[in-house]
Amino acid sequence: MTTDQIPAWSPADLHRHLHDGSRFSILDVRNRDEFEAWQIEGKLPLQTLNVPYFDLLELEDEDEEIAAAVARAVPERLKDSLPRSGPIMVICGQGHTSGHVAEGLRRLGYQAFNLEGGMAAWGDHYEMRVVEESQRLVIFQISRPARGCLGYLFASGGNAMVVDAARHTGIYTRIAAERGWRITDVFDSHLQADHLSGGLEMAEALGANYWLHPYDSIEPTDLLPATFSFHYLEDATTFTLGEVSVRALHMPGHTLGMTNLLLDDRYLLSGDTVFIESIGRPDLGGRAKTWVPLLYHSLQRLLALPDRTLVLPSHFGHIREADDLGCYRATLGALHSHNEGLRMFDRGPAAFSAYILESLPEHPKSYDDIRRVNTGLLQVDETKAGELELGRNRCGLSHREAGQD
Numbered sequence: 085m086t087t088d089q090i091p092a093w094s095p096a097d098l099h100r101h102l103h104d105g106s107r108f109s110i111l112d113v114r115n116r117d118e119f120e121a122w123q124i125e126g127k128l129p130l131q132t133l134n135v136p137y138f139d140l141l142e143l144e145d146e147d148e149e150i151a152a153a154v155a156r157a158v159p160e161r162l163k164d165s166l167p168r169s170g171p172i173m174v175i176c177g178q179g180h181t182s183g184h185v186a187e188g189l190r191r192l193g194y195q196a197f198n199l200e201g202g203m204a205a206w207g208d209h210y211e212m213r214v215v216e217e218s219q220r221l222v223i224f225q226i227s228r229p230a231r232g233c234l235g236y237l238f239a240s241g242g243n244a245m246v247v248d249a250a251r252h253t254g255i256y257t258r259i260a261a262e263r264g265w266r267i268t269d270v271f272d273s274h275l276q277a278d279h280l281s282g283g284l285e286m287a288e289a290l291g292a293n294y295w296l297h298p299y300d301s302i303e304p305t306d307l308l309p310a311t312f313s314f315h316y317l318e319d320a321t322t323f324t325l326g327e328v329s330v331r332a333l334h335m336p337g338h339t340l341g342m343t344n345l346l347l348d349d350r351y352l353l354s355g356d357t358v359f360i361e362s363i364g365r366p367d368l369g370g371r372a373k374t375w376v377p378l379l380y381h382s383l384q385r386l387l388a389l390p391d392r393t394l395v396l397p398s399h400f401g402h403i404r405e406a407d408d409l410g411c412y413r414a415t416l417g418a419l420h421s422h423n424e425g426l427r428m429f430d431r432g433p434a435a436f437s438a439y440i441l442e443s444l445p446e447h448p449k450s451y452d453d454i455r456r457v458n459t460g461l462l463q464v465d466e467t468k469a470g471e472l473e474l475g476r477n478r479c480g481l482s483h484r485e486a487g488q489d
């Protein structure tokens with residue numbers, strides 16, 4: 085049996101099983117640092133074993149088949165830790181080595197299978213969910229499950245807009261083409277630090293307008309301006325899209341230029357201001373103490389919106405935050421009672437500030453370079469882009485529950 089014939093899940097299969105809470109375990113054969121930086125999370129806890137490939141086996145000679153070497157090594161090295169019954173998904177960086185390991189395990193009677201394309205393919209996998217679909221308005225939420233990133237495509241009257249598209253923009257243009265929509269405007273809610281934006285490139289390719297708040301066109305580490313021109317997205321900038329209105333609300337705090345979009349007075353595309361379980365961290369610009377009051381005032385403004393407003397964030401912290409349909413959304417009223425950051429807001433500015441400053445997660449090293457790419461100050465190839473984006477986003481504050489960013 086070649087590795088092509090080994091049973092495998094595609095990233096879409098994996099997402100479905102994670103969302104459904106299927107029972108399976110994972111054998112991750114990546115190096116320890118890669119494993120520690122980024123793991124697969126399910127709605128239910130997954131039994132995950134990390135055994136780097138090079139610790140798992142030593143080939144008897146250069147010609148030994150990898151699967152045979154795995155089958156030889158496993159009884160001695162792994163037999164007590166691998167579950168004897170139940171499916172085992174084997175993963176590696178690109179899905180090649182894991183295929184051989186899965187094959188070796190199957191020769192020993194394990195129900196092993198491969199993850200097609202490995203963590204690289206999982207990291208670049210996207211899902212689409214319907215938030216609303218009526219004659220007046222269609223809203224799709226586009227998720228990148230491995231990274232916890234969310235973007236939006238919404239349309240009315242044959243025209244469409246896009247918010248917070250990641251660098252793989254095909255899913256947006258494909259859906260728009262299938263629906264016969266013309267994408268007229270593309271937005272970034274803020275200067276993204278955790279992922280490379282596809283917004284500008286998509287807008288240029290489509291002849292659409294690209295919008296960003298001018299404060300976020302300055303890279304905050306180098307204090308250098310963006311190298312491209314763009315439309316200024318400012319507070320109260322208002323658009324008419326078919327039958328609905330789209331209004332910009334400047335909500336500084338996570339970044340100075342963070343801007344939310346209020347769609348049809350009912351849907352708040354909240355960017356990284358507020359998520360389902362947490363709120364956007366105010367320290368990525370290196371000035372947490374100065375920016376906390378901005379964040380406080382922005383949340384004050386946000387909470388003045390009606391409780392029925394449906395919040396659609398640009399990130400999630402864990403797949404369990406999705407509703408039964410796989411959509412990440414909640415009313416503002418529900419968030420106000422469950423979201424830790426919003427509950428801390430209710431304790432007033434001093435307690436809020438203390439909470440924020442003690443909840444700040446580490447600042448990933450790659451974020452400065454990602455912002456340089458997103459302001460046009462740095463060019464990277466596909467390999468480097470993948471390296472910069474490795475792992476789950478860390479745009480939210482630390483959640484106090486164990487196991488969350």
Ligand SMILES: [Fe+2]
Nearest residue numbers: 276277356479
């Ligand atoms: Fe962010």
